[in-house]
Amino acid sequence: MKRSDIALWAAALILAPTLWPSAGRAGTAADDYQNYCAQCHGTMGTGQGINETAGGLSVSPRSHINAEEMSKLSDEDLRLGIAEGGDALQKSGLMPPWGKTLSSENIDELVIYLRKLCKCVGKQ
Amino acid sequence: MRIRWIEAPAALIGGVLLMVSAIAEVAALDGKALIEERCAACHDLTGPAPATFEGLLKRKAPDLFYAGSKFKRSWLVGWLRNPTPIRPSGVMFLNHIVVEGGKDRIAADTLKTCQANLDREEAEAAADHLMTLVDASMKTGVIDPAKKFSTPKGRRLFTKQLPCIACHTAKFGKRTMGGISGPDLTKAGKRLNPDWVYARIADPQYWDPMTWMPKIEMSHRKRELLTLLIGSME
Numbered sequence: 001m002k003r004s005d006i007a008l009w010a011a012a013l014i015l016a017p018t019l020w021p022s023a024g025r026a027g028t029a030a031d032d033y034q035n036y037c038a039q040c041h042g043t044m045g046t047g048q049g050i051n052e053t054a055g056g057l058s059v060s061p062r063s064h065i066n067a068e069e070m071s072k073l074s075d076e077d078l079r080l081g082i083a084e085g086g087d088a089l090q091k092s093g094l095m096p097p098w099g100k101t102l103s104s105e106n107i108d109e110l111v112i113y114l115r116k117l118c119k120c121v122g123k124q
Numbered sequence: 125m126r127i128r129w130i131e132a133p134a135a136l137i138g139g140v141l142l143m144v145s146a147i148a149e150v151a152a153l154d155g156k157a158l159i160e161e162r163c164a165a166c167h168d169l170t171g172p173a174p175a176t177f178e179g180l181l182k183r184k185a186p187d188l189f190y191a192g193s194k195f196k197r198s199w200l201v202g203w204l205r206n207p208t209p210i211r212p213s214g215v216m217f218l219n220h221i222v223v224e225g226g227k228d229r230i231a232a233d234t235l236k237t238c239q240a241n242l243d244r245e246e247a248e249a250a251a252d253h254l255m256t257l258v259d260a261s262m263k264t265g266v267i268d269p270a271k272k273f274s275t276p277k278g279r280r281l282f283t284k285q286l287p288c289i290a291c292h293t294a295k296f297g298k299r300t301m302g303g304i305s306g307p308d309l310t311k312a313g314k315r316l317n318p319d320w321v322y323a324r325i326a327d328p329q330y331w332d333p334m335t336w337m338p339k340i341e342m343s344h345r346k347r348e349l350l351t352l353l354i355g356s357m358e
Contacts, residue, residue, distance in 0.1 A: 031177040034218055036336050038228070039305035040290060043218070048227040049305075050213055051290055056303030085287070096287040100339040101329065 029113035032106055036098065045117040059092035070118035078111045078122065153245055155253030163188070163240070163250075169257070173332045180334040183215055185238070190331070192258035193323075199315045200251040207238035210315075212293065212304040217336075230304065267318035267351050278353030281346060288350070291337065294357060306337060313358040322351045 034043060040061040042049040047063035064070060073081075080088050083104070086095030098107065115121065159169065166185035173187050174180045191200075214220040214235045222231045242250055279296055283289040291306035300310060312321070323330075325347050328337040 035177055035180070035334065036338075039217060039336055040303075042226065042228050043221060043223060044226050044228075046226040050217055050221065050228050050230055051303030051305050053227050053229050054212075054304045056293070056301070057290055093285055094287045094290045096290070096338040097340060098338055100341060 028106070029109035032102065032110060033113055036102070037110075040094075057094055059094050061095070064114055064117045065119075067118045067120035070114065071120040071123060073122055074124065075111050075115075075122040078114060079107055082107050082110060153249035155249035155251070158246060159188075159250055159253055166239070173334075175333045177334060181216055181219060185215055186211075187332070188254060189257055190259040190262075190320075191254040192256055193262050194317060194320045195254065196315060196317055197251050197255050200254060201244075201247045203315075204240045204242045204247040204250055205244065207240050209235070209237055209308075211307050217305050262319065262323050264319050267322050267348065267355070269318050269352070269355055271348075271352060273349055273352040275353065275356070278349050281349060282353060286340060286342070286350075287338075309354055309357055311358055313355045316354070318351050318355050321354050322347055325350055 033041075033045075038049055040049040040051045040057065041047055041064055042052070042061075045064035047061045047066075049061065051057055052061055062069065077089060081091070081095065082102075083097060083099035085097030086092045088097075102110070163169070167188045168183075168185075169188055171187065171189040174183055213230050217230065220230050220234045221228050240247075240250075281288075282294065283296075283301075288294075289302045291303045293300060293302040293304060293308045293310060295301075295310045325340075328335045328339055
């Protein structure tokens with residue numbers, strides 16, 4: 001995601017309520033995030049996806065724009081959590097494993113995408 | 125040819141019967157034609173399912189090209205006469221989201237229901253044809269719906285050990301709970317063929333390559349338990 005894209009999301013956040021913009025998403029990781037992750041983590045990465053706001057989750061999904069929380073996790077933690085689910089990090093099993101759905105390249109790209117969302121670097 | 129007095133009425137009755145059956149044949153609805161005319165504008169009847177994100181966003185209605193593997197005929201006949209909502213977030217949730225203060229919600233007024241609304245005869249004919257649209261490679265006879273299972277164990281698997289409840293609404297006792305990004309399963313037992321449910325859980329992407337339900341590895345025993353639990357949801 002380019003900086004201008006982040007500005008676009010931020011603008012959408014401020015100009016709310018807005019319809020989810022269905023045009024202008026370029027990268028695969030951005031598409032994957034919307035398709036697979038946004039249902040729980042939210043289209044803006046705030047942790048407020050439809051399953052959460054509908055009251056369907058007993059444990060709240062991580063906010064991916066929270067730099068403080070996200071910087072506590074290493075890139076390897078992220079990779080493991082995405083591939084094997086919450087269980088692998090002793091977190092809630094409501095975070096599904098995606099390793100049988102997405103390729104390891106897809107997951108690597110998602111990790112880069114998450115770092116752009118939080119504007120943070122991982123624990124080394 | 126001379127017809128004797130006893131043969132005349134018999135010939136007459138026979139002729140009438142022939143005519144009646146010929147009329148019935150003409151009047152019997154052609155389910156295939158009906159579906160192609162009135163359903164194909166929204167539903168894919170031939171496959172394959174969308175393989176790209178763009179295709180996924182454009183899909184108007186659930187795929188029906190494996191309807192005969194997926195549904196129970198009895199459910200189809202009833203539902204097609206009076207379609208009720210199944211997917212609380214629509215066919216693709218991203219097409220129905222409103223964001224307010226960083227929180228997503230479904231704009232309920234943008235959801236569309238199925239336009240089938242058939243009469244009894246049409247529903248029977250449509251169901252007959254839909255039941256012929258099967259996936260030939262799906263294993264059948266895998267699940268014995270009468271098999272006894274532990275509801276508490278099934279519920280624990282569905283709500284705690286695995287993330288099913290995060291995306292699916294289900295009813296346990298009097299309590300309805302769960303997420304909304306997947307189909308509502310509260311009446312799934314009436315609707316879905318257990319062998320298909322088993323196969324759908326085993327490999328969601330086989331049926332729908334871009335589906336946002338994850339493929340999760342588990343033992344046959346666990347998948348069977350989930351299938352029996354879902355089968356009991358009516």
